[in-house]
Amino acid sequence: MDDALDGTGGNSDGDHTTSTDSSSRGRLSRRRVIGASGAAIAGLAGCLDGSSSGDGTETSDGSDDTSESAGTTTTTSSSGGQEMADTLKFYSWGGSTQEALTEHLIEPFEDEYGVTVEQSSFSSQDKMLANVRSSPDGSYDVIMPSLSGSYNAVKQGLVEPIRLDNVDTWSNLLPAFQEYNSAASGDDHYVAPLYYGTVGMVYNSDEVSGSPPFSWQETWKDQYSGALTLEGFAFVRVFTTALSLGMDPNVMEGDTGSYEKGIEKVYDAMAEQHEYVTKYWTSGQEQTTLYSNDTAVLGDGWSGRILALQEDGYDNLHYTIPEEGAFGWADTFAIAKGSERRYTAEKFLQYAYRPEVQESLSPTLGYPPATQATSSDIEALPDFDPSGGERLKFQNQQFKEEHQDDWNSTFEKIKLGQY
């Protein structure tokens, strides 16, 4: 558990990434400002803003208010000023997440601010980003990328920076999330984490003996051959496998001394484990089906789905975070590119971070809030982290971007038996 969230953030401050940090930041803020206002002077200001703060990389401890307010002055004019709009176009996960958001966040927000929230939903992170990318600017106001998707969203210019001055409740966010900067976007914050979870271990106590804490090594036992299911994304597989081998999944060296040797060890382990896998799941629906009809008795999954199954009477299904830790994820709110209702969107985020909103929303969602709000219901959630997010292990998105081509193609080879 020592490779906590701030450890990940620390990585992106490392020596070898500093230069890319500042250059990408300069490019981003330039694109943002030009995209938002089109004014040459503002563009110049953006360059200066980016390059002048570029050498001050150590500001990622949250003390970034000065340059943020500079960003505010250059961009306000284009986004309709500081007044509430009548409507807000909201694009979120569908299904039970959307139901929970509607009841505990959107309807109360509409009542209080007199804003009509127009909802649309998606069922896959990738499709959502592709949709935002190919829609005209301003088609959406608030979108819901996950932390892992936010890197791409920022790099592709799909999201606007959040002006923290307009979000009075930003300080409610857990410190680990305030510091987390997935896209190394410098002082700009592009995502507002809403809740978090892990890809932990799921087991059927009728078939799996023993009791937690389990080790991920359990998923390499041949007795579960043909009854094992794992999440089918290469980046989750290498991460979890590295954890089980005792490696830091954001360096992937272990005691081998180099990334190349480390990742080979990880691939070998994945290929060995692959022999036991009946199906790699890629959606919540799929894992629910696999565990509920006994096709799989062991594997990984999302706590919210398992919680829902337990409520439906599947008392034999359990969720646990293994002793090596688990892949951490978070779903966030972000303001879509070209939004003309940025201020309203920011007020929406501000509202979402209120403790009373989180206290009612979080237990219905089944995932603990990214804010400091807490209650006995929240503490009872399987993914709740009493250390305030310190225990969560997040993937370094730059590390992922650097290597995921290789991870994907090797994972495909493993699946085809060609590794």
Next chain:
Amino acid sequence: MSERHQRAADSADRTGFERYRYRLWTGVLRAEPVLRAIQALKRRERLLTAVQAGLGIAWMAVFLLAPLAYILALSFWQRGAGGVVVQEFALANYQSILLEDVQLLGWQIGNVYLLILWQSLKFGFLTTVTTLLLGYVPGYFLGRTQSKYRSLLLLLVVLPFWVPLIIRYYAWILVMGNEGMVTTILGWVGVESGGFLYTEVAVVTGLVQVLLPFMILPIYNSVAKIDDEFVESAKTMGATPLRAFYEVTLPLSLPGISAGSILVFILAVGSFMAPALLGGPANSMVANLISQTFGESFDWPLASAMAIVYLVVLFTLITVFNRFVGLEEVFGE
């Protein structure tokens, strides 16, 4: 003003308006330029045809050819950091999907794309052969039968289309799953099995069920067109029913077989949902790989190159097929 008066005035207004509208329309339709245009169209049949076909062609151009052209252009561009598209012309995408991990001399192919493409063609072929075997008899029967229930039976063939695809595949998960129907029935006869879900068998079974009507209907269509007298005269000249079928009916139903096979093959090779829902880890097909490259890896250029290669391979196969069978004959008369 009394209420009655009010109503009378209202209706007078309405008829006045109706009359005005009528006059306006007749005015427009009888106007010299309009009349002349209609007359000109009537006289020039070829122009009329062009206008009618033009709508369809324009639709295809806007919604099929234009996106395809974009995909073609995209396939030569590159992926930048975070999935940005960099408009730099290079053949790198094609190189990586066609040449990477391929050692021609020893015939060692470790290239994921080629392996999965090969697998897709294999599934497509298996599905086509199975649907042909299963579909010929019902198609033949429907084509020859004089039964008054023929329309009802035809309705039954297309009935599965009323159930959404995804629901049919989910039904197969229940049928073939661990405690599904197949395992249970096999268990009664004493055969122990863990079910066929997440195997090649499951993918092909699902595809066969879904695509069977596309085989039955063209076969029915061409068998129904066969003149009874041909078969009768063969029999009069001493052919056994089997020989009459083999020498007369089968060759004459060949266009139906070809049309059905092409439809089923194309739909099966490009299938996405069957391998995703019913297939195991090793049963990915080309559509799944493209979607994954497009979505998960956010590599639109590479995914486009994959789509183009797939398109070219499929087009080549159909052209070769055309050489042997003659598609004009199949889809023409």
